[in-house]
Amino acid sequence: VVVPQPPEKLLGFTAVAKNLSDVVTVPAGYTASILYALGDPLSAATPAFKNDGSDSDYENRAGDHHDGMEFFGLSADGKPSTTSVERGLLGVNHEATTNQALSSFFIHTDGGSNTLPRPAAEIDKETALHGVSFVEVRKTGGKWEYVKDSAFNRRLTCLTPCEISGPVSGNALLVTKFSKTGTTTRGTLNNCGTGKTPWGSFVSGEENWSGYFTRAKTDDAARGNDKSVASLKRYGRSQGAASRHGWESGGSDDKYARWNNSKLGASTDGSDDYRNEMNGMGYILEADPYNKGKAAKKRTALGRYAHESAAFGKLVAGQPLAVYMGDDSRNEYIYKFVSTALWNAADANPADMLATGDKYLDKGKLYVAKFTADGSGSWIELSIGNPLIAAYAGYTFADQADVLVNARLAGDAVGATKMDRPEWCSVNPANGEVYFSLTNNSNRNVNASGSSQLAPDSANPRAYTDMKGNSAQNGNPNGHILRVKEGSGGAAALVFSWDVYLFGAESGADAGKVNLSSLTSDQDFSSPDGLAFSPSTGICWIQTDDGAYTDVTNCMMLAGLPGQVGDGKKVTLSYPTNAGAPLVVDTFVGKAATPDTLKRFLVGPIDSEITGICETPDGKALFVNIQHPGEGTNQANIADPSKYLSQWPSNAGYGAGKRPRSATIVITKNDGGRIGS
Ligand code: FEO
Ligand code: CA
Ligand code: CA
Ligand code: CA
Numbered sequence: 001v002v003v004p005q006p007p008e009k010l011l012g013f014t015a016v017a018k019n020l021s022d023v024v025t026v027p028a029g030y031t032a033s034i035l036y037a038l039g040d041p042l043s044a045a046t047p048a049f050k051n052d053g054s055d056s057d058y059e060n061r062a063g064d065h066h067d068g069m070e071f072f073g074l075s076a077d078g079k080p081s082t083t084s085v086e087r088g089l090l091g092v093n094h095e096a097t098t099n100q101a102l103s104s105f106f107i108h109t110d111g112g113s114n115t116l117p118r119p120a121a122e123i124d125k126e127t128a129l130h131g132v133s134f135v136e137v138r139k140t141g142g143k144w145e146y147v148k149d150s151a152f153n154r155r156l157t158c159l160t161p162c163e164i165s166g167p168v169s170g171n172a173l174l175v176t177k178f179s180k181t182g183t184t185t186r187g188t189l190n191n192c193g194t195g196k197t198p199w200g201s202f203v204s205g206e207e208n209w210s211g212y213f214t215r216a217k218t219d220d221a222a223r224g225n226d227k228s229v230a231s232l233k234r235y236g237r238s239q240g241a242a243s244r245h246g247w248e249s250g251g252s253d254d255k256y257a258r259w260n261n262s263k264l265g266a267s268t269d270g271s272d273d274y275r276n277e278m279n280g281m282g283y284i285l286e287a288d289p290y291n292k293g294k295a296a297k298k299r300t301a302l303g304r305y306a307h308e309s310a311a312f313g314k315l316v317a318g319q320p321l322a323v324y325m326g327d328d329s330r331n332e333y334i335y336k337f338v339s340t341a342l343w344n345a346a347d348a349n350p351a352d353m354l355a356t357g358d359k360y361l362d363k364g365k366l367y368v369a370k371f372t373a374d375g376s377g378s379w380i381e382l383s384i385g386n387p388l389i390a391a392y393a394g395y396t397f398a399d400q401a402d403v404l405v406n407a408r409l410a411g412d413a414v415g416a417t418k419m420d421r422p423e424w425c426s427v428n429p430a431n432g433e434v435y436f437s438l439t440n441n442s443n444r445n446v447n448a449s450g451s452s453q454l455a456p457d458s459a460n461p462r463a464y465t466d467m468k469g470n471s472a473q474n475g476n477p478n479g480h481i482l483r484v485k486e487g488s489g490g491a492a493a494l495v496f497s498w499d500v501y502l503f504g505a506e507s508g509a510d511a512g513k514v515n516l517s518s519l520t521s522d523q524d525f526s527s528p529d530g531l532a533f534s535p536s537t538g539i540c541w542i543q544t545d546d547g548a549y550t551d552v553t554n555c556m557m558l559a560g561l562p563g564q565v566g567d568g569k570k571v572t573l574s575y576p577t578n579a580g581a582p583l584v585v586d587t588f589v590g591k592a593a594t595p596d597t598l599k600r601f602l603v604g605p606i607d608s609e610i611t612g613i614c615e616t617p618d619g620k621a622l623f624v625n626i627q628h629p630g631e632g633t634n635q636a637n638i639a640d641p642s643k644y645l646s647q648w649p650s651n652a653g654y655g656a657g658k659r660p661r662s663a664t665i666v667i668t669k670n671d672g673g674r675i676g677s
Pocket of ligand 1: 207
């Protein structure tokens with residue numbers, strides 16, 4: 001891929017200062033407009049959003065917690081187009097809702113109920129707010145708007161039927177009362193990062209789905225303490241675990257009962273209850289944004305874990321495709337899928353997108369990453385044929401489908417490297433290197449004694465409590481961005497080299513221990529999360545989801561122009577330990593940031609996360625999501641808007657009511673130039 005030479009100087013804008021204002025701040029010469037917010041109607045018949053908690057019919061409205069997002073062009077006559085710059089569809093993930101206890105309080109008039117059983121009417125609103133939107137957007141008279149009555153508008157919720165595709169389809173692990181054949185499931189849940197396939201479809205990662213299910217206090221024994229108990233625990237559900245919202249309490253209807261993952265029936269295969277229901281979540285979901293009639297498919301060959309984005313490697317005709325992915329939990333892994341099918345450029349514009357997905361995403365090999373202290377690394381295949389997996393003492397895998405459903409356990413078996421929470425990944429179009437956000441990790445500890453705490457290692461080298469680096473103890477609160485350069489095999493390479501592109505840090509932190517990328521006040525950030533290269537400008541957009549620096553600034557987005565793996569230097573960190581001898585860790589840090597290579601572009605409203613990014617093909621309209629403004633608001637203050645921590649976007653003139661709303665914004669440059677120039 002050749003990145004076109006920019007007509008304007010990139011990063012020519014003046015950096016946005018850190019701030020705590022309840023607005024979206026962009027550089028002088030740019031305009032940010034609100035485009036599509038929680039509750040906006042998606043059909044002509046749906047009433048306007050009142051934003052006072054009385055609204056319903058969320059299957060026909062924008063969902064909540066806008067997250068990953070992709071742009072799909074539409075020609076003037078409504079056909080898929082890769083060149084359209086004034087009309088398209090946005091595929092938007094709706095990850096979650098704002099809650100402290102059980103209730104998603106901003107969408108209920110009185111804040112809703114936090115006691116079990118919860119009212120079915122509240123549950124019905126909350127389940128409909130999760131999932132995905134496809135919404136038409138267009139530029140009319142120089143202004144971008146979403147199209148309320150577009151025939152393309154569509155919602156997937158966590159109850160929409162989806163197909164199970166690939167090696168796990170039909171496996172006994174997927175048999176439920178809903179699908180006795182194990183080939184379908186209901187809904188997609190906690191959709192976080194996204195991706196766009198080389199054939200133009202939308203992919204969405206199911207992340208923290210586990211927490212929505214409950215298990216009875218005696219479920220281990222009910223299951224006969226069979227191996228499913230180890231699987232459930234490894235994915236965060238010990239027996240007695242309570243669900244995030246109590247949706248299982250809504251009544252006997254299956255749409256509520258399915259959130260109880262306990263063994264309740266007498267069958268041996270799970271066909272009379274929902275004991276296997278969680279095995280239907282945790283995948284990369286593929287959908288055809290242009291075709292409402294096609295059920296979305298869960299691509300099980302890519303493994304089951306807490307998915308974020310899915311980034312496709314550089315395309316080479318006649319070579320396999322590589323898909324890079326992370327598992328966002330503390331001390332989880334980085335993965336790569338390599339297709340069996342070899343890339344044929346004729347597949348870039350198919351008549352049937354999901355059939356093309358069947359070709360490339362249902363057959364292949366899944367690998368997990370192991371990082372080595374010398375700056376190299378290897379991809380280890382997660383195969384039932386690997387003796388470490390076949391003979392693993394922690395879990396007995398039945399077949400390859402079992403390996404994919406329990407990818408975390410397979411990663412344990414082969415000794416993969418436990419990372420500081422892998423969030424998004426993206427591929428640099430200039431050189432094919434793969435960037436991974438490692439957002440933070442409270443379980444990194446210099447004095448780790450085993451169990452859930454791990455000592456720093458080369459690829460996850462920092463641990464400190466004091467933000468300045470004066471004390472070295474536990475946690476990597478600021479995160480880092482690691483990058484990988486594949487070996488000579490390209491997509492199918494089994495070895496790679498790596499370094500750390502940027503370490504998040506406060507600019508005043510110790511340059512030898514914490515601020516290893518020499519960030520200045522125009523560049524400093526904490527907890528990188530969303531990460532995407534612009535196909536138009538090659539800019540690496542970095543978005544934050546931070547709790548460590550939010551006393552000083554709201555979350556933000558930065559523009560980076562990175563170099564390449566190996567352009568920096570080796571750094572040796574030495575930590576004092578309780579044991580006496582210091583812990584010495586070598587790491588590799590990329591070239592220090594300069595004002596020409598990294599600059600803060602945006603700061604969001606109070607208590608929001610910046611996430612999700614896509615653009616028109618000319619790079620002149622950039623779409624960004626503002627997630628959960630004011631999420632720390634106390635539910636007890638629901639009747640008093642003056643006590644909401646944020647009133648965005650109503651304070652920017654968008655919509656009725658004062659309750660804060662997640663929303664998509666569109667950023668344009670006043671002189672018509674490309675975003676980031
Ligand atoms: Fe939904 Fe890991 O961010
Ligand atoms: Ca995220
Ligand atoms: Ca995050
Ligand atoms: Ca969030």
